Amino acid sequence: MTLPVFSMDQINKYLLHHQHLWEPASDVSLVQMIEAVGGLHATAATVPYLSLWARQKEFDKTELQAALYDEHTVARVLCMRNTLFILPNDLLPAAYQATKKRRDATIDRYLRHYGISRSQYQRTCSAIRDNLGDGAKTTAEIKEEFVDESSSIVVDLMPNDWQLVRGRPRGTWRSNLHEYGTFEAWFPDVDLDSLTPEEAQSILVEHYLASLGPGTEDDIIWWTGLGKLDIRRALAAVQEDLVEVQIEGLEVAHLVPAEALGDIQRECENGRSVFLLPGLDPYVMGYKDRRRFLATERYDQVFDRAGNALPTVWCDGQVIGVWLEDKRRTKVEVLLFAEADKSFTSQVEAEARRLSRFLEHEPVNVQIRVYPDDLYPKTPFTMARR
Numbered sequence: 001m002t003l004p005v006f007s008m009d010q011i012n013k014y015l016l017h018h019q020h021l022w023e024p025a026s027d028v029s030l031v032q033m034i035e036a037v038g039g040l041h042a043t044a045a046t047v048p049y050l051s052l053w054a055r056q057k058e059f060d061k062t063e064l065q066a067a068l069y070d071e072h073t074v075a076r077v078l079c080m081r082n083t084l085f086i087l088p089n090d091l092l093p094a095a096y097q098a099t100k101k102r103r104d105a106t107i108d109r110y111l112r113h114y115g116i117s118r119s120q121y122q123r124t125c126s127a128i129r130d131n132l133g134d135g136a137k138t139t140a141e142i143k144e145e146f147v148d149e150s151s152s153i154v155v156d157l158m159p160n161d162w163q164l165v166r167g168r169p170r171g172t173w174r175s176n177l178h179e180y181g182t183f184e185a186w187f188p189d190v191d192l193d194s195l196t197p198e199e200a201q202s203i204l205v206e207h208y209l210a211s212l213g214p215g216t217e218d219d220i221i222w223w224t225g226l227g228k229l230d231i232r233r234a235l236a237a238v239q240e241d242l243v244e245v246q247i248e249g250l251e252v253a254h255l256v257p258a259e260a261l262g263d264i265q266r267e268c269e270n271g272r273s274v275f276l277l278p279g280l281d282p283y284v285m286g287y288k289d290r291r292r293f294l295a296t297e298r299y300d301q302v303f304d305r306a307g308n309a310l311p312t313v314w315c316d317g318q319v320i321g322v323w324l325e326d327k328r329r330t331k332v333e334v335l336l337f338a339e340a341d342k343s344f345t346s347q348v349e350a351e352a353r354r355l356s357r358f359l360e361h362e363p364v365n366v367q368i369r370v371y372p373d374d375l376y377p378k379t380p381f382t383m384a385r386r
Contacts, residue, residue, distance in 0.1 A: 003244050003246045004243070004245045005246045005247075006247055006248070006264055007247075008247060008248055008292055009317065010265075011264065011292060012292060012293060013317060014263055014264045015283070017263075018211075018263070020036065020056070021055060021275055021277075021314075023272060024272075025056055025057065028056070030067050030074075031073050031074060033056060034052075034074055034086060034087065035088045035211075036211060037211060037282045037283065038212050039085040039095075039211075040085060041280040041281065041282055042084040042085055043280060044176070044279070045169065045173065045175060046173070046174055050277070050278035050355075051281050052064060053358050054277050061173050068086070068167075069167055072187060075092060075183075075186075075187065076166045077096070077162055078159060079095040079098075080204075080224050080225050082099075082102060082106065084166075091207065092187070092190050092192065093192050093194045094195060094199075095204065096192045097196065097199070097200035098197060098201045098204045098224070099225065100161075101197065103161055107121075111157075114153050120150065121157070124150065128154070128155065128158065128164075131145060131146075134181070135181065136168070137180065138178065138180070139155050139156065142180070162183050164181070165182070165186055165187075166178040166180060167180055167186070198234070201224075201230055201233070201234040202237040204234070205224070205231065206241070208223055208286075209242065209256060209257055211282075212282075212287070213255060214254035214256040215254055216254055216255070216288075217232070217255075218288045219287045219288050221288070223285075223286055223288075235255070241257055241258060241259075242256065242257060242258060243256060243257075243258045245264075274315050274348055274351050276311065276313055276314070276351050276355055278311050279310050279311045279312075279381055281312070284312055293314075293317060294318070294319045300377075301322065301371060301376070301377070302377065304377040304379055304380065309380060310381075311323045311381075313336065315344075320336060320338075321335050321337050322334075322371065323335065324381075324382075325359060329361070330365055331356070331361065331367060332355050333366075333368075334348055334349075334352050334367065334369070335369060335371040335372070336348070336368065336370055338370065345368055348368060349366055349368060352366040353366050
């Protein structure tokens with residue numbers, strides 16, 4: 001059977017449209033947006049805000065804060081690849097059960113190291129949950145009331161199995177110092193045990209392909225952090241709803257929901273040419289093979305050794321540079337892979353100035369130059385000299 005063949009340009013335009021990057025959305029709710037893009041990476045405080053800023057017209061930071069801390073319609077939880085994501089409530093049971101085995105293994109490793117039994121862990125967890133009730137405290141405040149060493153370790157582990165959930169930060173939207181509350185207090189209508197691990201993994205695979213497909217088995221393994229056998233079992237369970245397609249320039253067949261074929265074939269209207277994404281953005285981090293949007297020779301200029309991405313500059317569906325905020329948080333610096341003419345540079349500058357305003361720089365401050373040969377990504381947010 002001959003597979004449908006699509007050009008790289010067709011696939012990229014489809015995905016940019018689907019990810020609300022082709023044209024920022026004005027008629028999509030925040031919860032719908034987060035579900036559509038596959039969930040927001042949330043390891044660093046600013047990343048989810050910047051991912052939404054790139055996709056929604058006139059995005060206001062208070063929208064995400066309200067959803068997370070007042071309405072509790074989304075949650076920041078540890079799930080795929082043992083990484084923090086912001087997910088809508090209807091995806092929480094699948095994310096919890098699909099990744100539970102790996103998270104439990106991490107907890108067990110720490111408990112063995114510190115000589116804490118599982119039963120002791122659960123007793124301490126219960127006491128801490130009772131202490132919090134419907135309220136919220138920082139981990140330091142919780143530890144002031146549970147002062148022994150084992151309790152301190154338990155407090156640090158409780159977010160891993162979602163007994164504690166990150167709440168409002170102490171400080172600005174940039175702060176990583178959070179209050180914590182109990183999952184049962186903030187999400188009383190979410191039943192984390194409503195799915196088996198196998199059902200959850202199948203749902204997670206379907207969610208990935210609906211948000212980020214076409215993708216390969218290796219892409220799904222990378223994104224979920226699950227093992228090959230788990231992914232193959234999950235794919236077998238949903239295979240009737242999937243089709244294989246070939247992308248020109250990529251050797252391996254890719255999977256996509258059958259219902260998406262018409263959208264891929266449809267010609268996209270003209271969208272914006274230039275946009276900026278944060279480091280660890282869900283689109284950039286959605287694939288193990290990044291050749292669809294990044295030239296192989298540029299890989300080490302964008303991704304660190306762990307496969308995590310710097311903030312990126314895009315043109316016509318391709319990464320053409322990176323950007324960074326300086327340590328004093330006063331400037332956006334854009335590093336392009338190559339010299340560009342004034343007309344193109346002015347488009348990049350306009351987006352960078354818009355970003356600088358969102359980052360609350362006073363005054364707005366942007367610098368654009370060619371990516372120096374002696375720099376490389378040290379982390380998703382910093383660079384170093386060779």
